[in-house]
Structures are given as structure tokens and as C-alpha cells.
Amino acid sequence: MLIRPAVPQDLRSSEITPEPLYLTRREWLAAAGLTVGAIAGASALLPREARGQQAPGKPYGLQPDDKPTPWEDVTTYNNFYEFGTDKSDPAEMARGFKPRPWTVRVEGLVRKPASYALEDFLKPSRVEDRIYRHRCVEAWSMVVPWRGIMLSDVLKRAEPTPGAKFVEFTTLYDPSRMPGQRYPVLRWPYVEGLRLDEAMHPLTLLVTGLYGRDLPNQNGAPLRLVVPWKYGFKGIKSIVRIRLTDTQPATAWNVSAPDEYGFYSNVNPTVDHPRWSQAKERRIGEFLRRPTLMFNGYADQVASLYAGMDLRRNY
């Protein structure tokens, strides 16, 4: 008698790539009755509308037609000028970069300034998987399954003093390890910043992984910021310093071209970049463009942060 192997006949090669595996794993966890407490817990901090979408195991705030962008695109189409200015440069130039050991310093207007080994910095926080839309200021977008911790966790532990109003982030400066820093394309090191309330928002992540794996070097290993309602360049990579301040930080792109890149840089389809429209975006992998959503689709969660502000002036 012929014994048939228990392999589905229609198994496609895509079904064994990391992306779908990653997604079905969540469903499997939920089906097995394992609560993904991380996400359920975080959703308690979100407004009610947001919470509706945040059922355990479901990705954050995604539209039904948002499908995670393949690993290959997420890891080969990068703006990370520290490793070259072509989109394909970072994947190549960062290959030999060693993201460990790594030290992160938290300082400025906090009661407990300290330097941490990365492992100690991450240890007290709950690691979460979240799928976010990612909108680049250049009018392309992706959907990325990040893994990370909430920035608010880190900040609360450092205990900001009442005078703290902003958070400033700084990338490693080491031209011997980041060859792009040998050229004055931007003012090095790269600096980014958030208002304290933006930094404390539950959507704001410090990311250490992608698709359930360690963050690849070209994506900002070992530690990067992800603020899903802002243009991608706000998500500073390879962070070595987090400093709380009472003045608005001078951010890299704002210093480079203040009329093109503002401090806030919230995704906003109604405010054009001086050189192109922001009304639409091209999702990587798609031919037809999609309309860009206000605050990249996270308006329910974050619009209140900007109540009464003129977003045309505070671009």
C-alpha cells in the first residue's frame, strides 16, 4: 500500500518564508489560548476607538488591505545615510557592523540618568510585536512587523523632572564603523526629537527587532525609534543617547533643510513637501498609488496631541 506523505499538494514556497510564518504564529498562539498580554496591556492605554482594533493577536491599527511588506524589501530599501545614500547601500555597507556590545545613555532632565548595557536597558520592559504602517517622506510606504518596547517605559523609569519638555535622540557617531559619516551629507551624528507627550504615547516604540528576529543592521540595529504617525526619518536608528531637555532639539533633517523638513513631520496628506505632493503614496510592491491617511492612519490615537495647532505651520 502506498503511504502518502502528509504534505499539502498546494504548498507554495511563499508559505515557508518568514513573513507568513510570522503572521500565522500569532494566530496559532491565540488559538492555543495563550494571551498575548503585551498587546492587550498596551491597548488599555489607547483611546477606545483604537482599542477596538487592538484585539489580542491583531496588529495595530491596520486597514484590511494592509499586508506586511516582504522581508526582502524591508531590509534592502533603506534610507540610512550613515551607510550610504542609495537605498541599496545600507544592506551592503552595514554588513560588517557589530551592534553589540552597545551602550545607551539616558540623561538630561531626569532624576535617574544612567548608562546601560543594551541588555540591561531592555530587560525591565515587556517586548511586543506590532505591525505598523511606515510612511517615508519621499511618498513611498511599507507595512512593517516591528518588535520592541514602549519608549514610555524607559522614560518613566528615568523619571523626567517637571522641566522636561522634549526628548532628544542621538545616533552613534563613529565614521570608522559608519562609513557614510565620512561625507558631510548631513550634520553628524544624526539627531531626532519628540515632544515629551509624543514620546510617552503608547504607539511610540523603541525597536529591537523585525519579523520576530533581531533588527538587521541596515534597519538601525540594535535600537531604533519608530513613531508610526510621523514620516520615517523621525525613526532615528542605532541610538546611543536619549536626552530629556526643556528646549526643542535641533533635528538632523530640519537643520539640513528647514523649509522641507519640520520638527513635527507628522504624516499629513494636506500639507505638501515643497517639491512633491504628500496626498498619495506608493506602497512598496504595488503599482497604483494609495491615498495617504492623516497621521498615517493613526489619527484616532494621536490627533488629540495636536489639538489647536496649525499643522501647516508646524509641519
Add this chain to the structure above:
Amino acid sequence: MQERVKRMQRPRWWTWAVWIAVLVPGPAVLGVLVSDFVLGTRFLGSNPVKEGELVLGQWTIKYLVAALAVTPARRLLGWNWLQRDRRTFGLAAFFYGLTHFLWYALLDIQLDGAELAKDLTKRTYIIVGFTALLVMLPLAITSTRAAIARLKRRWVMLHRLVYVVPVLGIIHWWMSVKADVAQPILYSLIFALLLGWRGWRYVEANRSRGLAATVHNGPD
């Protein structure tokens, strides 16, 4: 004399090289775009529409360099046989510029009328690039033998407009780049050499003519 005749001859492989260089890149870019979307290949990377647009713009610049290099190559190297390719390079620059524009309008912004109108009236780098294309248009139209014969001296005057095109093209490219201007700088230097050489020759010619006039009119 023997030497002179030899230099006039065009290497046979050259004719083929020119035709391949001019005819292949355009269809190739379109072909790999279709392949990337239909077959899932990655010739143009993760954002094939944008990449193809950039590649076509860069080919426009390269053919402009080729067209403007013909006269210096003849004068400095004696490659007179290159003369026959000058029109080919110029027309290639025009057609790649046109394709670059059509790619932008049809595939990139996908005929979004409001966006097109705004780009062409409000966004300086697009206005500059489009102007470069408009300047090339009459040059392309009058590139036939008949037009050359009919326009005579006016043809020469008209085709001096070609010197404006690389200037506009480089400004367009430079302004479209976010921060890394290394490539626009490189091509600026190349065009500066090609145009500067002409300027220098013009000044020299005027001076020697002036000198000759002085000698002729001078007291004796």
C-alpha cells in the same frame, strides 16, 4: 595624408556600439519594469517605478554628454568620423528626456491632473526639467537634412540652444536630490569642461581675429 584618411575612417564596431547604446536602454528599462511587477523579478529593486524614472533621467544626461563631446573629440583627437553620430546622440537625449517625462506623468504620478498641474506650475525643479525638454523639442524637429538645408545659418543659431539644456538638466537633477549631490556635481564638472572648452575657443578666436585686425589696420 595616409594618416589623415585613416583617422577619418569610422571603426566598424563603432556603428554597432552607437546603435546598441542608443536603442537598448529605453526598452530595457521598460522591460525590466514589467518583469518586476509581473514576474516578481527585482531588476529595479523595491521601488521599480521610481528607479526607472531616475535611470531614464540619467540616460538623458549621458546622451547630452555624448552629443556635446563630439566637437571637442574631433578638434582635440581628430576623430572626425564622430561627426555623423552627433545627431544620433542629440536625438537620443531628446527621446530619453521625453521618456523620462512620460514615465513621470504616466507611471509615477499616474496622470493625476491636479498634481501634474501643480508640479508644472509651482515646483521649480519640475519646471526647470520640463523647460529643458521644451528647449530640445525644436532642435529635435529641425534635425533632418532638409531642415538643415532650409534654415542654413539660422540652423546654426537655433542649435546653439543646446548649450542651455545641460545647465537646465543639472539644475533639475541637483534640486531633485535630497541631500547627496555627488552625482550632480560630477556631471556639472563634465559639462563645465565641455562648455568651458567652447567658451575658451570662442574667446581665443575673437582675440586672434582682433589681433589680425589690429595688424591689418595698424600703422606701417
